């Protein structure tokens with residue numbers, strides 16, 4: 679396994695966990711702005727946490743079908759390096775957000791079967807990065823962060839897309855090495871897999887996950 683897999687720890691809400699993620703080698707930290715989520719942050723809290731992130735680690739804001747006004751508020755209050763769009767944003771909306779806010783945009787693509795991969799090409803012009811995640815179950819409250827994996831074999835031999843991509847969905851310290859091996863991912867994203875309960879990150883799990891990606 680390559681030693682340079684970049685890791686994003688998503689859904690952080692505690693300064694100690696930001697510090698642990700940074701010390702253990704995370705390259706991205708994610709802050710969730712979605713009120714239905716147990717990981718949702720208010721703007722003031724997110725700004726405080728962003729201030730704890732060392733230079734060189736990208737601060738990513740995760741939003742779901744956010745309006746311009748909502749994004750204005752987030753970008754105005756929180757120093758950020760990237761926007762992650764995790765809803766039903768079209769390629770046109772991705773391009774619009776990128777142009778309006780001047781930040782790189784990562785678009786989440788939900789995958790359950792091979793035909794879902796066609797979305798990757800549709801978004802490859804507009805987005806700077808793609809997050810290839812498990813499609814949420816029908817009726818799920820959250821469009822991501824459900825701790826569910828998809829069949830990684832769908833990505834085997836398909837690691838070269840036109841934009842950098844990140845593997846997500848149900849990754850844990852136990853399975854991430856195998857996921858990287860099967861998919862060839864150079865970047866991975868985790869939330870539930872470093873929690874003891876929804877929204878409750880755990881320092882030991884964060885460290886163990888990062889260690890597991892290093893082989």
Ligand SMILES: O=C(O)c1ccccc1NCC(=O)[C@H](O)[C@H](O)COP(=O)(O)O
Nearest residue numbers: 688715822823824825847848868869870
């Ligand atoms: O985490 C949330 O609560 C959330 C809410 C709404 C949209 C997306 C959300 N999370 C996405 C992620 O944390 C990750 O980008 C990814 O889906 C991995 O999640 P997990 O399967 O929990 O590791």
